[in-house]
Amino acid sequence: MATATPRAKAAVRIKLRIKKGDTVQVIAGKDKGKTGEVLRTLPYENRVVVQGINLRTRHVKPTQEGETGRIVTEEASLHASNVMLYSTTNKVVSRVEIVVDQDGMKKRRLKKTGEVLD
Numbered sequence: 001m002a003t004a005t006p007r008a009k010a011a012v013r014i015k016l017r018i019k020k021g022d023t024v025q026v027i028a029g030k031d032k033g034k035t036g037e038v039l040r041t042l043p044y045e046n047r048v049v050v051q052g053i054n055l056r057t058r059h060v061k062p063t064q065e066g067e068t069g070r071i072v073t074e075e076a077s078l079h080a081s082n083v084m085l086y087s088t089t090n091k092v093v094s095r096v097e098i099v100v101d102q103d104g105m106k107k108r109r110l111k112k113t114g115e116v117l118d
Contacts (some may be wrong), residue, residue, distance in 0.1 A: 014046040016080055017096040017108060022117070024083040025093045026053055035086050039075065047077035054078050087113050 018024060018038055025035045040049040050110045056076045062069045084093040087110055094112035101107055108117040 003114065011044055013043045014080075016041055016043055016046070016048070017098070018048055018080060018085065019108075023086045023088055024048070024050060025086040026050070026078065026082060027084050028082040028095065029054075029078070040077075041080075042077055045077070046080050046084060048080050049075050049077050051075065057078065083087075083116070085110060087115055089115065 013019050018041060020038050020041055023035060024038055026032050034053055036050040036052045038048050039051050042048065047092045052075070054076045055073050058072045058074065060070050062071055085096055086093050091105050092112055094107050094110040096117070098112050099109050099116075109115065110117070
């Protein structure tokens with residue numbers, strides 16, 4: 001019995017509470033316990049790229065005459081559920097809550113420490 005090719009999933013953007021520039025700690029996987037800064041978020045894939053975490057090496061062939069090949073190390077993405085926001089002042093990981101201040105502006109706040117991020 002031949003199987004049909006799978007249909008492409010509809011592009012659904014997942015609302016992330018982690019933003020570019022946040023400091024996060026890895027809570028699961030081979031890099032568990034390491035902290036780093038978020039370089040990029042991928043909201044359609046529910047993933048984040050963290051500086052110095054989940055490193056992959058790639059061998060690059062020379063493209064021009066006389067150029068030598070090289071080995072490039074780069075960060076691969078992590079699932080957003082495997083990281084938590086890290087408070088640099090209190091050295092603790094925490095969940096994030098969205099609060100509305102007196103001006104009616106939405107702010108992100110760490111649940112454990114009450115530290116406002118935005």
